[in-house]
Amino acid sequence: MSALPNSHEALLRNRDLLDGAVGLIGVTDPGLLPMLGEGGLAMSEHAGVYAALSRMPGWQACFGYDDPGLHAKSCDTLVVFLPKARAELDLRLALALWLARAGARLVLVGEKKEGIAGAVKQLRARLPDAGKVDSARHCQVWSADVAEPATEFRLADWLDWTSVVHAGVSIDVAGLPGIFSLGELDEGTALLLDSLARVPVNAERVLDFACGAGVIGSWLQRWQQQSGQVPARVDGVDVQSQAVICARATYERNGCAGGIQASDGLSGVQGKWPAIITNPPFHTGVRTDTSMTERFLREVAAHLEPGGELRLVANTFLPYEELIRRHVGSVERLEQTRRFTVYRALRR
Template sequence: MQSITGSGLPNSHQALLKNQHLLSGRLALLGVASSHLLPELSVSGLAMSEHAGVFRALEHHESWQACFGYDDRALADNSYDSVVVFLPKARAELEMRLALARSLAVDNARLILVGEKKEGIAGAIKQLKATAPQASKVDSARHCQVWCAEAIESAPGFRVQDWLGWSRIECSGVSIDVAGLPGIFSQDGLDNGTRMLLETLAEQPVRADRLLDFACGSGIIGAWIQACQAARETPVASIDGVDVQSQAVICARETYQSNSATGTIFASDGLAGIDGLWPAIISNPPFHTGVKTDTSMTEQFLQDVKRHLQPGGELRLVANSFLPYEALIKRHVGRVERLREDGRFTVYRAFRGQ
C-alpha cells in the first residue's frame, strides 16, 4: 500500500487508503472531497463529487470516470463491485447517497462508509444499518470510522427527482415555488438574509435587463425577481445563476422551470469558471462566520465580481453585518452604500466605476 504520510488529504480519505485492501473489482467513490485521493489508490473506477471545483479536478485523472453530483448520466445502475460512501455534512443527504450507492452496486457488492467522528459518523450508523443491517465497523483511523457491509442488495433506478421537495415562499406579496434537496442551504424556507435582500429589491429594483445571481442556491432570488417584475407588469429581466453545489444547480433549474423563469444556471467554483459580463450581479454569498474572520474569500469574490460586472453596473448583496464588507466593496468595485441593516444583516449596493 502506498504511503499516506503528509498527503494533505482529508481524514476520511486517509482512512480509506489505510483500508484499501477492502476495495476489489469495479470501484465507485461517492462524495470525493479531494482529487489527490485518486492517484493514491491501487484501483480505478468512478469518482463522484457534488462540488464543482473538485469535479473539475477529478476530470484530469484519465483512468477515472468523473461525475458531478447526483444526476450525472455516467452514474450507471448495477455496475460496481465496491462502493465507497464518504459521509456528507447533512444527515439527510446520507440517506440519498446510500440510495445512490445501492443503485450503482451489483448484487452482492461491498458497501463501505467512511466518516469523521466530528462529522457524526456514530449517529450515521443507524442509517447505514437501515440499508445494510449486516454492516460492521472494520477500523478506527485518522479520527474516522470505517464501516463495511458485505453482499448488499442492489436497488437500481435511483432518480434524484424522487428526492425533490417543494415549498412555497412569499416575500413582499410575491410567492414562488422552490425546489429543495437534502444538503442544500436553507432547504426549509427563506432565510432572513435573503428575505432582507428581496425586500430591498422590491423597494429599490435593480435596473438591468440581465442579472447574475452568484451562489444562487435553489434559485429563489432569480425566480422571485422575475415573478415580482411580472406581477408589477414591468419588463422581466433574464437572470443567470451560478453555484458550486450539484444539489443547488439541480434545484435552481427545477425552481426556474416551475416558475417559468428565464436564465442559465451554471455550475462553477466561484466566478473564475464562467465567462461573460452582466449589467448587475446580486448575491447572498456563503461566507463562513466565526470568532476569527478571514476576508480572503470575500476579497477573491469581489475581485472576480469586478471582472464580470459592466462599467457602471450594480452589485447588490446581503451579508452578516460584522463582516468588513463595506471597505472591501469600495476598494474592489466602487462607491458603496448600505440600503438596510438590522444588526444581523446588511444589504449593500455598489456601482462599478467606469
C-alpha cells in the same frame, strides 16, 4: 503536498477493502485518487472538485447525482463519504446501492465531529449487518455487504417543493437533500429581497451568484411582473450540483427566464452583466470560510459592465465592505439588521 482530509486518510489505512471496480461517492480531495490504485469512478457534487477529478488519469469523474456516467450495477466496492448535511447521506446511500453489483461491499467513512455515530444508524437502516472495521484519524470506517442492489435510482423522486411567500410574492421552490436553506427562506435572503423591492435594480439582465435553488431570481422576476414591470432575465451560477438542478426546476415551475450553470466561483463564467446579486456562502462544512466570497469579490468587476451594480447580503460581522470598495467601487449599506447587511456598490 497538502494533507488529505481525515476521512480520506482513514480510507487509505483501509485500502484493502477496495476490490474490483471502485466507486467513490462524495470525494472532496482529488489527491486521494492516485493513492488508491488503477482507477474507478469518483463523484462529487462540487464543480471545482469535479473539474480536478476530471484531470485524474484512469478515473471516471461524475458531477452530482444525475451525471450520465452513473450506471446501475457497475461497482464492486462503493465508498460513501459522510456529507456535511445529514439528509444528503440517505441520497448518497441510495445512489451507492444502485451502483452496486450483487455482493458488492459498501464502505462508509466519516469524522466523529461531523456525526458518523448518528450516520451509522442511517447505514444500518439499509444494511443491518454493517460493522465497524477501523477507528483512526478522528474517523470511523464501517463496512457492509450488499446482498440486493437497488433496482432503480431516480433523482426526481428526491425532489420536493416548498411554497415561499415574501412581500406578497409567492413562488414554488425545488429542494434536494444537501441544498442550502432547504424548504425555507433564510433571513439574509429575505433582507436582500426587501432591498430589491425598496431600491430596485435597474437592469434588463442580472446574474445571481451562488444562486442556490433559484429563490432570488424567481422572486425578483415574479415581483417585477406583479409590479407591472418587464421582468429582467436572471442568470444563475452555483458550485453545487443539487443547486443547479433545483434552480433549473424552480425557474421552469415559475415560468422564469435565465440560464443556470455550474461553476466554482466565477472561473467558468463568461460575459458581463449590468447587475450582479448574491447571498454568498461563508461555511465549509462546520467551519466559517469566507474564501469563496473573497475570491468572488476580487473577480466580480470583470463581469460587471461599467457602472454596473453589485448587490450583496452577508452576515454583518464578515469583513466584506472594504473588499467591495477596493475591488468594485464606492459602497453603501441599503439594509442592516443585527445579523445581516445588504451592500450596494457601483463598478468604478
